[in-house]
Amino acid sequence: MSTWLTRILETKREEVAALRRNPPVRERDRQDIRGFADAIRRAPQLAVVAEFKRASPSKGLIAPELSPEVVAPAYEAAGATALSVLTDSTYFQGSIADLQAARAQVAIPVLRKDFIIDELQIDEAYAAGADAVLLIAAALPAPRLRELSSYARSLGLDVLIEVHRVEELDAALAAAPSVLGVNNRDLHTFRVSLETTREVLAHVPEHVLVIAESGIETRQDAERMASYGADGLLVGEALMRAMRSGHMEAQMAALSVARAGRPLRQVPAAALRAETGPADGGAAHDPGEDLRAAPGR
Numbered sequence: 001m002s003t004w005l006t007r008i009l010e011t012k013r014e015e016v017a018a019l020r021r022n023p024p025v026r027e028r029d030r031q032d033i034r035g036f037a038d039a040i041r042r043a044p045q046l047a048v049v050a051e052f053k054r055a056s057p058s059k060g061l062i063a064p065e066l067s068p069e070v071v072a073p074a075y076e077a078a079g080a081t082a083l084s085v086l087t088d089s090t091y092f093q094g095s096i097a098d099l100q101a102a103r104a105q106v107a108i109p110v111l112r113k114d115f116i117i118d119e120l121q122i123d124e125a126y127a128a129g130a131d132a133v134l135l136i137a138a139a140l141p142a143p144r145l146r147e148l149s150s151y152a153r154s155l156g157l158d159v160l161i162e163v164h165r166v167e168e169l170d171a172a173l174a175a176a177p178s179v180l181g182v183n184n185r186d187l188h189t190f191r192v193s194l195e196t197t198r199e200v201l202a203h204v205p206e207h208v209l210v211i212a213e214s215g216i217e218t219r220q221d222a223e224r225m226a227s228y229g230a231d232g233l234l235v236g237e238a239l240m241r242a243m244r245s246g247h248m249e250a251q252m253a254a255l256s257v258a259r260a261g262r263p264l265r266q267v268p269a270a271a272l273r274a275e276t277g278p279a280d281g282g283a284a285h286d287p288g289e290d291l292r293a294a295p296g297r
């Protein structure tokens, strides 16, 4: 079945073929890489990764006239922890030049947001000054996800690995993400549900740094993501629209909420007993205990 994601990946295969004919410079000696994961970890509140996004397949044109030279420093001044720049041109009207222009204006780390399927795209990101790259679990077989993650990390880049479903978690975690992203948007259907973050986070180990992505607009949304245990947010459309209407600082302030930490995990009592063993050498099962709070991850 052809979906937006499969169509986008087809375009990426063509772009990689073009990169193969005209490969990016293979730089290896950057001393200027800014820690994307570190910035999120150290953010005093819920981290905000603010996205430069002119257009999208789900929403069409969002802010086609805005330039990264204007938006990036405004995001930073308003308190963004890091930037995300969509570099895809066909579907998002972005470019690798947008990333270069944005990064030149700020001191915070910059993520290359694209559909990466090949090392050459990582070389291109590295040469353009990206500090981190996105890898999407739904777009890559598990071994390839591990290879590309390991390649990016060997260059000193952080890797944001994005999942949408619990079933994608094993492959994502095995690829050692610097940060795990939970995308509330299904990239096949575009359906957005903020519950996705709650469902996925319930299965993520405590030590993994997590950001919630897509569909986050209001303070209530941000507080909800915090209550599910996210360490940060990735926000595009709401901030770009606010830039257009002159309310970006207020929008960023609305997203600045305290972290809540990971909530207590609800696990079946039987699973708890299996983890800890019976306290009295084999107490009878109490059906009333079927769900109880267990220590967080």
Ligand SMILES: O=C(O)c1ccccc1NCC(=O)[C@H](O)[C@H](O)COP(=O)(O)O
Residues within 6 Å of the ligand: 004, 005, 051, 053, 056, 057, 058, 059, 183, 187, 190, 213, 214, 215, 216, 234, 235, 236, 237, 238
């Ligand atoms: O945004 C889309 O329509 C889209 C469609 C297909 C693949 C990816 C897509 N978006 C990429 C993103 O992950 C979002 O830009 C990012 O999470 C920010 O989302 P939002 O705050 O809802 O703009």
